[in-house]
Amino acid sequence: MQTTRLLLDTGSGGKASHRLIKDLFVKHFSNDVLDKMDDAALINVTGPLAMSTDTFTVTPLFFPGGDIGSLAVNGTVNDVAMLGARPLYLSCAFILEEGLEMSDLERIVQSTAQAAAKAGVKIVTGDTKVVPRGAVDKMFINTTGIGEIMVQPCPQGHRAAPGDAILVSGTMGDHGLTILATREGLSFEAPIQSDCAGLGHLIAKLLQAIPEIHVLRDPTRGGLATTLNEIAGQSGVQCLIREDAVPVNPVVSAGCSFLGLDPLYLANEGKLICILPARYAEQALSIMREDEFGRNAAHIGDITDEHPGRVVLRTPLGGHRLLDMLEGEQLPRIC
Amino acid sequence: MQTTRLLLDTGSGGKASHRLIKDLFVKHFSNDVLDKMDDAALINVTGPLAMSTDTFTVTPLFFPGGDIGSLAVNGTVNDVAMLGARPLYLSCAFILEEGLEMSDLERIVQSTAQAAAKAGVKIVTGDTKVVPRGAVDKMFINTTGIGEIMVQPCPQGHRAAPGDAILVSGTMGDHGLTILATREGLSFEAPIQSDCAGLGHLIAKLLQAIPEIHVLRDPTRGGLATTLNEIAGQSGVQCLIREDAVPVNPVVSAGCSFLGLDPLYLANEGKLICILPARYAEQALSIMREDEFGRNAAHIGDITDEHPGRVVLRTPLGGHRLLDMLEGEQLPRIC
Numbered sequence: 001m002q003t004t005r006l007l008l009d010t011g012s013g014g015k016a017s018h019r020l021i022k023d024l025f026v027k028h029f030s031n032d033v034l035d036k037m038d039d040a041a042l043i044n045v046t047g048p049l050a051m052s053t054d055t056f057t058v059t060p061l062f063f064p065g066g067d068i069g070s071l072a073v074n075g076t077v078n079d080v081a082m083l084g085a086r087p088l089y090l091s092c093a094f095i096l097e098e099g100l101e102m103s104d105l106e107r108i109v110q111s112t113a114q115a116a117a118k119a120g121v122k123i124v125t126g127d128t129k130v131v132p133r134g135a136v137d138k139m140f141i142n143t144t145g146i147g148e149i150m151v152q153p154c155p156q157g158h159r160a161a162p163g164d165a166i167l168v169s170g171t172m173g174d175h176g177l178t179i180l181a182t183r184e185g186l187s188f189e190a191p192i193q194s195d196c197a198g199l200g201h202l203i204a205k206l207l208q209a210i211p212e213i214h215v216l217r218d219p220t221r222g223g224l225a226t227t228l229n230e231i232a233g234q235s236g237v238q239c240l241i242r243e244d245a246v247p248v249n250p251v252v253s254a255g256c257s258f259l260g261l262d263p264l265y266l267a268n269e270g271k272l273i274c275i276l277p278a279r280y281a282e283q284a285l286s287i288m289r290e291d292e293f294g295r296n297a298a299h300i301g302d303i304t305d306e307h308p309g310r311v312v313l314r315t316p317l318g319g320h321r322l323l324d325m326l327e328g329e330q331l332p333r334i335c
Numbered sequence: 336m337q338t339t340r341l342l343l344d345t346g347s348g349g350k351a352s353h354r355l356i357k358d359l360f361v362k363h364f365s366n367d368v369l370d371k372m373d374d375a376a377l378i379n380v381t382g383p384l385a386m387s388t389d390t391f392t393v394t395p396l397f398f399p400g401g402d403i404g405s406l407a408v409n410g411t412v413n414d415v416a417m418l419g420a421r422p423l424y425l426s427c428a429f430i431l432e433e434g435l436e437m438s439d440l441e442r443i444v445q446s447t448a449q450a451a452a453k454a455g456v457k458i459v460t461g462d463t464k465v466v467p468r469g470a471v472d473k474m475f476i477n478t479t480g481i482g483e484i485m486v487q488p489c490p491q492g493h494r495a496a497p498g499d500a501i502l503v504s505g506t507m508g509d510h511g512l513t514i515l516a517t518r519e520g521l522s523f524e525a526p527i528q529s530d531c532a533g534l535g536h537l538i539a540k541l542l543q544a545i546p547e548i549h550v551l552r553d554p555t556r557g558g559l560a561t562t563l564n565e566i567a568g569q570s571g572v573q574c575l576i577r578e579d580a581v582p583v584n585p586v587v588s589a590g591c592s593f594l595g596l597d598p599l600y601l602a603n604e605g606k607l608i609c610i611l612p613a614r615y616a617e618q619a620l621s622i623m624r625e626d627e628f629g630r631n632a633a634h635i636g637d638i639t640d641e642h643p644g645r646v647v648l649r650t651p652l653g654g655h656r657l658l659d660m661l662e663g664e665q666l667p668r669i670c
Contacts, residue, residue: 013556013602014661018565037569038492039552040387040418042484047382052375053426053479054462057470083375091388091479095430127389127477132667135392137470142462144388144426144479149377157373217374221348230353234372267348326349332467 011130041124050085065194069112084154085147119198176266197270346465376459385420400529404447419489420482454533511601532605
């Protein structure tokens with residue numbers, strides 16, 4: 001890198017663009033497909049496929065447990081994997097603000113490459129736009145992923161059925177509270193960090209053992225409560241959740257009490273909801289708990305046929321509370 | 336739409352997001368895959384595939400001949416098609432600024448849907464982020480496309496060979512000059528408009544008749560000169576171009592003279608470069624000229640083995656000029 005800040009003409013499509021692409025993106029993302037440097041990538045897959053896209057606008061760019069680059073890989077890898085697919089290929093499109101620190105960009109490109117390697121996906125095609133100062137806040141990244149479906153019928157949001165168990169792979173709310181705390185300069189009695197992680201390998205293990213899984217979904221924006229409402233609506237069932245069974249990191253719980261936030265509505269970026277016939281619940285929990293990203297997996301509730309479309313929380317005192325979808329905006333730009 | 340401007344909580348992932356997605360995006364983009372509303376789309380394809388991504392940051396959002404929505408569809412459809420693929424599926428990710436006029440957003444979503452229908456592609460998965468005022472300039476769109484490869488070996492940038500003819504499908508520079516003129520409020524003696532168009536159908540016709548095509552590439556950012564330099568570099572050949580054979584709309588030519596711009600470096604968004612064995616040149620030109628997007632197709636030069644990696648322009652007076660890659664930035668945010 002010859003300059004310490006990104007120049008506007010680096011986005012022209014001309015010589016400066018080609019240097020940036022070669023010296024930075026291809027250097028870190030290098031693989032047999034990307035290195036061909038055509039406008040489109042030639043990939044070999046056999047259908048059916050899962051395809052998913054997400055743009056990441058998180059602020060700040062760096063946070064405990066990750067950065068916008070690792071988040072952009074893991075977020076899309078997870079969305080692809082939730083359809084029961086093995087994530088294989090990613091596109092990666094950067095929108096960069098003129099004047100961005102080149103050292104920040106290089107750190108993020110490295111972390112993007114590391115997250116892709118860990119998730120076992122290749123970044124096969126990309127795009128770089130540099131826009132004038134003020135036209136974007138530092139950096140946004142879009143990733144789009146495709147993967148091969150591993151089981152048919154594949155897990156989908158409309159397949160939850162009465163008699164199914166609802167599992168989560170770990171504690172709720174870590175990512176959302178970490179972003180808020182980092183942004184506002186808050187500190188708690190113990191450090192917290194984002195759960196940002198790719199779940200493709202864990203999902204492959206689950207589906208290999210239990211192809212009958214009905215729904216897999218990652219509770220990102222809007223948190224567990226909003227995601228369960230989506231599933232309840234798509235499947236026309238009720239989700240009945242036991243409040244004291246939902247795993248929440250004690251520091252997140254204390255932080256949420258202090259700030260008036262509900263961990264059930266905070267985003268997660270390395271957790272999954274798994275809905276499957278109750279007879280497989282213990283087996284699925286064992287598989288999750290053996291995985292580095294499923295240590296705190298728990299059976300948090302069940303699918304019933306009362307009140308289709310609703311999510312109900314049973315409190316430790318035996319009360320029932322309707323868990324609605326998130327209405328307003330708890331916190332913008334968490335992903 | 337209940338409000339005339341976009342609210343921040345529309346990007347929360349909660350109720351307001353779901354309403355926007357249902358009332359706007361799904362309404363206009365509706366198809367059997369998207370309507371499932373899972374985080375990933377389930378698609379049936381048979382490999383090998385072409386995959387390409389592009390983020391569109393064009394300003395202004397509306398311009399003669401198109402808008403950011405039609406541009407986002409056509410730009411990615413073209414990149415996929417240039418690898419000899421039939422574009423089939425698109426993801427579409429919107430980044431929206433709080434306060435955006437809802438009527439502008441709806442116009443753009445409609446135009447996106449129309450461009451997709453015309454190109455014969457389905458928008459199967461999407462993402463919407465709403466960021467606080469000032470974090471993005473109005474609206475950016477990322478599209479990622481996949482398509483099935485129609486011929487093998489497929490056209491790629493490294494396949495240009497001595498003896499090949501270099502064709503273009505029409506006039507050069509219309510898009511770039513239109514964006515500049517719109518932005519700066521310039522008017523010329525006759526109206527000009529962007530050439531923004533999807534070339535998938537034209538490419539399918541070309542490849543069906545002439546599977547031996549070596550290279551297809553769309554001269555977008557950096558224009559014809561920069562794109563030919565890429566190909567010359569990838570293939571290790573020289574591109575020898577006859578200046579008086581390159582079709583340029585007379586109004587674009589006059590506007591460029593006036594502004595000190597070179598149409599060979601201006602972006603196009605509905606044109607292609609086709610490089611193929613010279614014996615097929617006339618056949619390819621006939622096919623192009625019968626298509627609505629190829630009326631002004633021309634044979635502009637040839638591939639030779641002198642000076643590998645170079646693009647040389649032969650002027651009408653017999654002189655030779657080296658056409659280098661674009662060095663700086665002629666005009667930011669043209670796509």
